[in-house]
Amino acid sequence: MNDSLHLVCPHCHATNRMPAARLTEQPRCGQCHRPLFVAHPVELTAADFEKHLGHNDIPMLVDFWAPWCGPCRMMAPAYEQAAAQLEPYVRLAKVNTEEEQALAARFGIRSIPTLVLFRQGREVARQAGAMGMADIVRWARAPG
Numbered sequence: 798m799n800d801s802l803h804l805v806c807p808h809c810h811a812t813n814r815m816p817a818a819r820l821t822e823q824p825r826c827g828q829c830h831r832p833l834f835v836a837h838p839v840e841l842t843a844a845d846f847e848k849h850l851g852h853n854d855i856p857m858l859v860d861f862w863a864p865w866c867g868p869c870r871m872m873a874p875a876y877e878q879a880a881a882q883l884e885p886y887v888r889l890a891k892v893n894t895e896e897e898q899a900l901a902a903r904f905g906i907r908s909i910p911t912l913v914l915f916r917q918g919r920e921v922a923r924q925a926g927a928m929g930m931a932d933i934v935r936w937a938r939a940p941g
Contacts, residue, residue, distance in 0.1 A: 802854040805888075806831065807839040812852045820855075820885045836881040838889040843897050849890060851918050857888045858937050861904070861911045863895045869910045872927035879933040887937055912936070 802820065804813050811828035824833045838860065841849060849857060860876050862869035880889040894901040894909055904913060904920070914922040914937060924936055 803852050804833050804855065805849045805852050806833055807835060807888075810845055810848050812848070824885075834884040836884060838876060838880050838891045841890045841892050841897075843900050846890075846892065846897075846900060849888065850915060853888050854917075855886060855888055856921075856937070857890055857915045858883070858933075859913045859915065860889070860891045861894050861901055861906045861913065862891060862909050863893060865895070866909050868927040872910050875928065875930040875933060878930040879937070882930070882934045883937055 800817060801814050802817050804815065804824070805811070806813060806826035806829060808831045809826060809829040811826055813824070813827050813833060815824050825831060826833055839845075839849070841859070858879075860869075860872075862873075864870075876889065876891070883889060892900055894906060908925045910927055911923065911925045912928070912933070913920055922936070922939070928936065
């Protein structure tokens, strides 16, 4: 890992450059001055998705879900808790497949919920089906 990291703000979507050593020091966005990590998944639209995928130097875990999906709703609190466990080393995000059907099609999402882990802009792991918080954290931290 080099000396600096790029992180996309979950609020204003500005790309921030910061020393890797300061990742755990509750960094704030240089543009909007809000926290870069909020212990909650970031809701992404198709427009925001590309920026987060291409400009975050930390892995990004995405939950592809839909509001009508019972297992998605059941997993939502566990995914929220996993964000608090995995940040600042993994950015957690959510994509509503009802609103972002093109993204779901692009990534071949056939069942929901589906978790997809990206590193350096590339998919490295995928898991379909609801999981508990401990399983999400363990799966996201597994080498891949």
